[in-house]
Amino acid sequence: MNDTRLICSCEGTMTLLPEALGAEGKPASQLCRAQLGNFRAALGEFASVTVACTQEAPLFAEVAQEENFSGNLRFANIRETAGWSEEGAQAAPKMAALLAMAEVEASVFEVVTLESHGVALVLGRDEVALEAARALSDLLDITVLLQPGAEVAPPRQTTWPVLQGRIAQATGHLGAFELTVNAYAAPAPSSRARLEFGPARDGAVSRCDLVIDLTGGRALFDETRPGYFRADPRDPAAVARLITTAGQMVGTFDKPKFIDFTPGLCAHSRNTLTGCTRCLDLCPTGAILPAGDTVAIDPAICAGCGQCAAACPTGAAAYALPVVSNIAQRLRRGLAAWFAATDKTAPVILFHDEAHGAPLIDAMARFGRGLPAHVIPVQINEPTQIGPEIMAASLAWGAGGIRVLAKARPAHPLDGLDATLDLMGVITSASGLPEGLCALIQTDDPDALEAALWHKAPQARATRSSFLPPEDKRGLLTLAMAELNRSAPAPAQKIDLPQGAPFGTVVLNTDACTLCLACVGACPTGALSDNPDLPMLRFAESACVQCGICAATCPEKAISLAPQIDFEAWAQPRRVLKEEPPFCCSSCGKAFGTGSSIRRVMEKLQGHWMFTGPEGEARQKLLTMCDDCRTREVVIAGFDPHGER
Numbered sequence: 001m002n003d004t005r006l007i008c009s010c011e012g013t014m015t016l017l018p019e020a021l022g023a024e025g026k027p028a029s030q031l032c033r034a035q036l037g038n039f040r041a042a043l044g045e046f047a048s049v050t051v052a053c054t055q056e057a058p059l060f061a062e063v064a065q066e067e068n069f070s071g072n073l074r075f076a077n078i079r080e081t082a083g084w085s086e087e088g089a090q091a092a093p094k095m096a097a098l099l100a101m102a103e104v105e106a107s108v109f110e111v112v113t114l115e116s117h118g119v120a121l122v123l124g125r126d127e128v129a130l131e132a133a134r135a136l137s138d139l140l141d142i143t144v145l146l147q148p149g150a151e152v153a154p155p156r157q158t159t160w161p162v163l164q165g166r167i168a169q170a171t172g173h174l175g176a177f178e179l180t181v182n183a184y185a186a187p188a189p190s191s192r193a194r195l196e197f198g199p200a201r202d203g204a205v206s207r208c209d210l211v212i213d214l215t216g217g218r219a220l221f222d223e224t225r226p227g228y229f230r231a232d233p234r235d236p237a238a239v240a241r242l243i244t245t246a247g248q249m250v251g252t253f254d255k256p257k258f259i260d261f262t263p264g265l266c267a268h269s270r271n272t273l274t275g276c277t278r279c280l281d282l283c284p285t286g287a288i289l290p291a292g293d294t295v296a297i298d299p300a301i302c303a304g305c306g307q308c309a310a311a312c313p314t315g316a317a318a319y320a321l322p323v324v325s326n327i328a329q330r331l332r333r334g335l336a337a338w339f340a341a342t343d344k345t346a347p348v349i350l351f352h353d354e355a356h357g358a359p360l361i362d363a364m365a366r367f368g369r370g371l372p373a374h375v376i377p378v379q380i381n382e383p384t385q386i387g388p389e390i391m392a393a394s395l396a397w398g399a400g401g402i403r404v405l406a407k408a409r410p411a412h413p414l415d416g417l418d419a420t421l422d423l424m425g426v427i428t429s430a431s432g433l434p435e436g437l438c439a440l441i442q443t444d445d446p447d448a449l450e451a452a453l454w455h456k457a458p459q460a461r462a463t464r465s466s467f468l469p470p471e472d473k474r475g476l477l478t479l480a481m482a483e484l485n486r487s488a489p490a491p492a493q494k495i496d497l498p499q500g501a502p503f504g505t506v507v508l509n510t511d512a513c514t515l516c517l518a519c520v521g522a523c524p525t526g527a528l529s530d531n532p533d534l535p536m537l538r539f540a541e542s543a544c545v546q547c548g549i550c551a552a553t554c555p556e557k558a559i560s561l562a563p564q565i566d567f568e569a570w571a572q573p574r575r576v577l578k579e580e581p582p583f584c585c586s587s588c589g590k591a592f593g594t595g596s597s598i599r600r601v602m603e604k605l606q607g608h609w610m611f612t613g614p615e616g617e618a619r620q621k622l623l624t625m626c627d628d629c630r631t632r633e634v635v636i637a638g639f640d641p642h643g644e645r
Contacts, residue, residue, distance in 0.1 A: 003048030003072075005099055006031060006039060010053070014083025017092040032056035040067060047071040050103055052078045052095070076102035080362045081377050085370025093341035097376050100337035101330040107322040110257040112299045114174045114226055117141070118250035120210040121179065123167065125150050128233040129214045132243055133160060139247040140210065146195070147215060148183045154191040162187060164197040165204065170211070170220040173300040174227025174253065179206045179220075212246055214239065222285045224303035224411060226255060256321050258304035258381075259297050265316035266294035267524040267547040275524065275547035278500070279308035279317055284412040293524075306385025307416035313502030313545035314525060315473035321381045328393050328469035328476060334376060335397040339464070345457040346400025350377045351386050356444070357405045363446035374400070374457035384417050388502070389473060391424050391438050392480035396465040396487055400458030402438040405449065414440070423501055427481065427565070432490025434458075463487040477502065478542050478570065485567055497563040504546040504563040506539055508577045512558035513537070514597040515578060519550035519559060529574065535594040536579040541569040556600075586621065587629035598623060 008031035009016050016027045028035040031053065042049050043064055051060055054077040064073050076099050082091040120140040122133045125147045133142045142160040145167075146152060155162065165181035172178050184204035185197035213220060213230040221228045229246045231238040267276040270293055279288050279295060287301035288308060297308070297317065309319040318324060331349070338347050350371075352358065361377055364370050371377065380386065383406045391402050402424075406414060417440065424438040441452045465483040470476050481503075485491050497503060506528065515535045520528045527543035528550055530536060551559040569575065582591035583598050602623055608616075622630050 002046055003050070003103075004042055004046045005050045005052065006042055007052045007078075008032070008035075010079050010083070014079060015089040015091075016083070016095070032059055036063065039063060043067045043069045043071075048074070048103075050074045050076060050099060052076050052099060055079070072105070074102050080365035081371060082373070084365035085373065087373035088370065090373040093338045094347065094373055094376055096337040096341050097334035097347065101334040101378070104326065104330045104333055107320070107326040109320040109322070110260075111254040112257050114253045114255065114300060116175045116209040116227065116249050116251065116253070118210070119143075119208045120212055120246065121145055121177070121206055121208040122212045122214065123147075124214040124233065125216065126233065127152060128239060130155065130162070132212065132214055132239060135243050136212075136247055140250065143206070143208070145181065145206070148197075148200070150195070152195050153193070154187070154195050158189075162195065164195075164200065167220060168202070172227075173225060173298075174249070175209045176300070177206075177208050177211050177227060179208070179211070180204070181206055210246060210249055212242065214242075222303065222412075224285060225301060226253070255300075256304065257299045258302050258306065258319065258321055259299070259309055260318045260320045260323070261295075261297050262316050262318070263294040265314040265524075267314050267316070267545055267549065268295050269293045270522040270524060270549050271553065273522070273549055273552040275549035275552070276313065276545065278311040278313070282307040282311055282416045303412070304382055305412045306382045307412070309473075310385055310387035310420060311416045311502075313474070313477075313547075315477075318473055319381075319385045321385075324387070324389060324473050324476060325469055325471050327378075327380065327390055331378065331390070331394050331399075332397055332469060334378075335394070335399060336466075338376070339398055339460070343460055345374055346398055346460040347374050347376045348372075348401040348403060348453070348458065349394050349399050350375050350403045350405060350453070351380055351383055352377055352405040353382055354379055356407050357383075360405070360444075360446045360449050364450050368446060368450050369454060372454055372457070375403075375453050384412065384414060386417070386420070387473075387477075388420050388423055388427075389477035389480050391420065392427070392484045393469060393476060395428070395433070395437065396467070396480055396484040398460060398464035400460070401436075403441055403453070404439075405441050405443075408442050408444045410442075414442075419500060422498060426497060427484070427495055428488075430492045430495040431485050431488035432492075433488055461487065461489070481565060482567060482570060485565075491567075493566070493568060495565045497565060499563060500546075501563040502545050503542075503565050504544055504561055505541050505566060505569065506544065506550060506577065507560045507562050508537070509556075509558040509560075510578045512556045513554075513578050514556060514600045515580065515594045516555065516597060518553050518555060522549050522553040524549060531579075534579060535582055537577045538574040539577050540574045541566055541572075583624075585626040585629055586624040587633070588626065590626050590628075592626045 007016055007027040009027050009029050012029055028038055048071050054075045057075045078095045078098050082094045118140040120142055122129050122144045129144055133144050136142055137160055144162045145165045148164055163186055165184040167179050168182045169180040181204040182202040183200045185200040188196045188198055211228050214233045216233050219230055223230055229242050231242040269275055285301055285303050287298045288295050306319045308317045383404045386404055421438050428437045443449050465487045467483050517530050520530050525543045525545055527540050529538045546561050546563055580594055583593045583595040584591050
């Protein structure tokens with residue numbers, strides 16, 4: 001392979017073991033200054049260069065551009081995350097893991113383009129709104145909407161509209177807001193001491209690019225909504241920051257498309273019957289709405305928390321920054337590098353984001369004990385994007401624990417992450433693994449994070465998996481769970497799970513089931529299937545996502561759900577829930593339908609006047625005939641099925 005790693009001890013502040021890190025030659029001590037020539041030389045010799053430094057990444061990138069380097073240039077932080085620690089001298093396995101993970105190419109993602117022409121609606125209750133409007137009037141096209149009853153002196157000159165109204169409904173995003181205004185009224189031009197407004201009306205509509213909320217009341221949107229700015233009018237510093245930010249919001253803006261959505265995999269609804277609502281229940285921004293048999297995700301509103309993708313049992317909603325398979329590949333490479341360096345201890349994976357988690361880790365490294373040698377930090381976009389498939393895969397590959405770092409007061413509820421951790425707790429406990437293997441750390445304090453992480457390193461398990469992660473999320477989810485159980489100290493055969501789990505079985509009342517197969521047509525994942533040659537209902541347990549559409553569809557109410565993992569059932573391609581020989585025509589003997597369905601129809605018609613007496617018996621006999629024989633009998637006998645009693 002034509003690639004290399006450049007390792008630097010950062011002026012001797014880290015203990016490095018080149019043989020454990022896979023570095024060629026002696027590590028540098030000042031790669032970014034005195035030994036920058038080593039970097040230039042590597043650019044001319046190798047097609048892929050990994051530099052174990054992120055602080056000077058801009059300098060290295062600039063040099064690479066000067067040298068017309070067209071290969072892969074990657075960076076890994078081994079200083080704050082490993083070397084600057086009380087256990088820095090024992091951190092060689094972690095450094096090897098960090099470098100290996102950095103060499104996995106990041107997945108590409110799409111962007112959403114939003115355009116703002118600077119049309120802004122300023123909402124307020126007092127003079128603060130007018131002052132903000134005055135400060136922004138040279139930058140934005142301003143309209144001020146004051147709450148009814150506001151005590152505001154009339155401006156000396158009407159340079160932008162000042163109106164009255166109360167927001168009844170608000171939708172949209174940057175460049176496309178639409179607000180319904182009640183108590184809407186224009187001011188009287190003769191207003192003297194205070195603005196006096198004329199007759200009010202409800203249902204006025206305002207369309208704008210930006211909404212600047214200085215009312216101090218309840219927020220119209222989650223504050224992650226692009227184009228919505230809000231500050232407490234009693235806080236001058238917050239208002240000043242808002243004015244500075246909002247004044248720059250004219251032009252074209254790109255935001256990541258956080259979620260890749262595949263409608264064909266969605267198990268939300270079939271035939272107007274609602275099934276899975278996990279993403280709808282979890283989305284904190286209102287970006288997800290029902291759309292017939294599927295849901296629709298508005299990428300302009302989505303704030304990227306990732307809870308929908310983490311909870312989606314089919315993989316219809318998949319996180320794109322990065323995709324799940326990319327995180328899995330990084331973890332597999334990193335854990336393999338760890339165990340190549342040591343097989344005595346198991347690492348703890350610490351998932352964290354850049355905005356909150358990285359600064360805490362830096363503070364620990366600079367002012368505290370640093371990260372323990374057995375804790376491998378893995379940076380992701382949002383802590384809530386981590387689902388059970390990533391946790392299970394990490395543990396199956398040998399991780400000794402999972403920790404997810406989140407803010408003490410997160411911007412979004414952590415309901416989805418809490419459910420994932422509860423699910424993993426049930427599964428790991430049932431497999432003989434230690435309690436508390438997967439846990440959440442909520443703190444904004446580096447000292448509290450330090451206290452939560454500095455524990456004795458877990459011992460490596462005797463058995464670890466080495467499976468390759470599939471590209472699809474559902475495939476990774478089922479494979480990771482099976483491999484985690486297989487490599488666990490006490491593999492379970494069957495695990496009962498809490499409600500809402502993405503696995504389970506269908507419990508069929510065979511006496512009530514008529515094999516009408518309505519459930520087969522409604523099942524969105526193909527877990528239920530028929531046999532084209534025989535009346536039969538088959539079930540693939542590993543494909544069931546417990547959406548409940550089959551139970552809602554069944555006309556006989558013969559289906560119920562039981563969340564569980566049955567690994568023996570997963571190993572079977574499909575098992576037969578019910579089968580019976582086809583019912584044969586009483587006239588010609590041709591097979592049609594099923595005996596249970598014919599009997600059920602006849603039971604329901606018992607006692608009806610059309611099916612009693614001699615003529616009723618003839619009508620009953622028609623029910624046992626195939627279509628052809630039934631038609632012939634009616635025509636030859638002159639039988640009127642709708643004849644009066």
